[in-house]
Amino acid sequence: MVDVEALKTQFLDHEFDTREFTLSAEKMATVARVTGETRPEYLDPSREDFQATPAFIGSLSASRHLPIDFPNLGGIPMDGGKAVTCLAPVKPGVALTGRTHLHEIYAKSGRSGRMVFVVSRMEIYDPDGVHVASSDARMVIRERPDA
Secondary structure, X not given: OOOHHHHHHHHEOOOOEEEEEEOOHHHHHHHHHHOOOOOHHHHOOXXXXXXXXXXXXXXXXXXXXXXXXXXXXXXXXXXEEEEEEEOOOOOOOOEEEEEEEEEEEEEEEEOOEEEEEEEEEEEEEOOOOOEEEEEEEEEEEEOOOOO
16 A cells, blocks of 8 residues: 555655646637636636636646656556636736645545545746645545456
8 A cells, every 4th residue: 555644755745747738818718618608707818807717727737747766656547537616806817826845645545545636736826926826636546456
């Protein structure tokens, strides 16, 4: 079995990836339309309050999902979903920086056995260093029954 406490000690809260983004107003509006958004601040780039939807922010991804030296946990990895927290409007044409670290590592046991959850958090900053959004990507690894 994976030693979750040892993983936490070694890997939590250490930045392992940095990526730059500049969002296109056209792409932001297109994503808003195709996902059924109805609020004008997400649909109309001519508006002063035009901004990216949380779904668009959730589509931004780090170059790496795990630190380069993170161990292979074996088992069966699955996508455990995403969660986005918007702290300020994310505008088009602004150079953004995404900094990624492991935010949480924990285990749960269920009918199918023990599962290890690894939450990778990308914090997104504007050029002034203002934290505008966070995007959490959760990976679930079902341990093999013989582990």
